[in-house]
Amino acid sequence: MEASISLIGSTTKPNLSSLIIPSSSIVLHPRLPLPALRLKKVSVFPRISHRNRLIRAQCSDGLRPEEDDGFVLEDVPHLTTFLPDLPSYPNPLKESQAYAIVKRTFVSSEDVVAQNIVVQKGSKRGVHFRRAGPRERVYFRSDEVKACIVTCGGLCPGINTVIREIVCGLNNMYGVSNILGIQGGYKGFYSKNTMTLTPKVVNDIHKRGGTFLQTSRGGHDTAKIVDNIQDRGINQVYIIGGDGTQKGAEKIYQEVERRGLQVAVSGIPKTIDNDIAVIDKSFGFDTAVEEAQRAINAAHVEVESVENGVGIVKLMGRYSGFIAMIATLANRDVDCCLIPESPFYLEGKGGLFEFVEQRLKENSHMVIVIAEGAGQDYVAQSMRASETKDASGNRLLLDVGLWLTQQIKDHFTNVRKMTINMKYIDPTYMIRAIPSNASDNVYCTLLAQSALHGAMAGYSGFTVGPVNSRHAYIPISRVTEVTNTVKLTDRMWARLLASTNQPSFLTGAGALQNVIDMETQDKIDNMKISSI
Secondary structure, eight states: OEEEEEEESOOSOOOOTTEEEOGGGOOSTTTOOOSSEEEOOOOOOOOSOTTOEEEEEEEEOSSSOOEEEEEEEEEOOBGGGTOTTOOOEEOGGGGOSTTTTOSOOSOOTTOEEESOOOOOTTOOOEEEEEEOSOOSEESSOGGGOOEEEEEOSSOOTTHHHHHHHHHHHHHHHHOOOOEEEETTSGGGTTTTOEEEOOTTTTTTGGGSSSOTTOOOSOOOOHHHHHHHHHHHTOOEEEEEEOHHHHHHHHHHHHHHHHHTOOOEEEEEEOOTTOOBSSSSOOTTHHHHHHHHHHHHHHHHHHHHTSTTEEEEEEEOOSSOOHHHHHHHHHHSOOSEEEOTTSOOOSSSTTSHHHHHHHHHHHHSEEEEEEETTTTHHHHHHHHTOOOOBOTTSOBOOOOHHHHHHHHHHHIIIIISOOOOEEEEEOOHHHHHTSOOOHHHHHHHHHHHHHHHHHHHTTBOSEEEEEETTEEEEEEHHHHHSSBOOOOTTSHHHHHHHHHHOOOOOOOHHHHHHHHHHHHHHHHHHHHHHHHO
């Protein structure tokens, strides 16, 4: 059995036509050794990002024509890419008592994680990512590591757990004692706001909400940040934040590479909305859904106790309605769920007013859960408001919960001449400010340990997260290029509609076709990315 590979994204033209090379002499960086390789003439494809290294592998037994099996590895950068003479050392985990009984302490360089696990006979193998975990060789001596941790953007349950586990993991597993906390987000790098982090300092911070290091939006100045990293002698940077923060992390890595610095940059994706692409879910999401139940239950108790009670609960979800959708499915007392991905209308046949009246006649009460980003264009037109943005470039949202409460009250009081009791609950900041639950604590631990294992192994410019329940190293550009949103044509949304029996608000073939066309275009874009 022989294997052939094509390196994708290369601009050089190697002179390697049909050359057989024994496996012992083939190593793709410190990364993907394959059995005996037949190197084909390199094909040039456009890249997702000039930082990504994609490898397409093919297999042949030498007896029949080679068939491309469609294997693509979306690789992450390694320090030896621009520092080829960087020495490596045995991983200290070899001497760890905790790992002494583990059958396979180290992750093989051949271990990858498939992005798609539901396949059909004859389908291509598709996109894969490097499996996360400790490597047998590391590229930092423990006594020479100077790490730093920074948190940016909005709050989310579990941030303190990630901070704690990075500190404790570096110290307990790798013997690293020089760890700094950058206070106040990205601007803390050049504002000289730092604190020393030790296992004792962070011992119980996982029991608190918020971020122990404080946070801020904006403040990203790549040159100033890397100047500070260089001046302080920092060689490992752990960046916890959402979409904008991870884009900033990629810029930091690019500048580090340009300067030729031995600095590993690792991103840990954070968003309470679960809108990070590629990974299964973001940390803090389970906690947010669980806490949302309290608000929904309170609304149900309120409206059940009065005549014609209508309760509205506004949950977080700027562009993605995952919290609202999953909280609704989990609760079973919700009559209608409104999310940013699903347009809705108030008046006319099949509209929200008609559905509210129907439910009040049937049950004399109802509960509506609405994501904060739902119906924003509708609200803006009604209030004649102009669009403004925050320091991170996010659109500042109008309060759709208060607006919808007033619209329903006015319609039934003035038009339908009905007595109605409105109850509005907004628990958004209460949900994101609490400590993470047990499930998220475990998840945060795995994220933190995956990140530090990757940095010690010399990987950089990557982010971590579970892909089909297996933690992987993912190029930062892959988690920032698109936003993960609820797909209205998927079965999960159908399950919600079946649970609430609410209208889909997609009246007519045109509205439905628009949704299908938008989601089809998303899939086409993703297929293009996967085939690059």
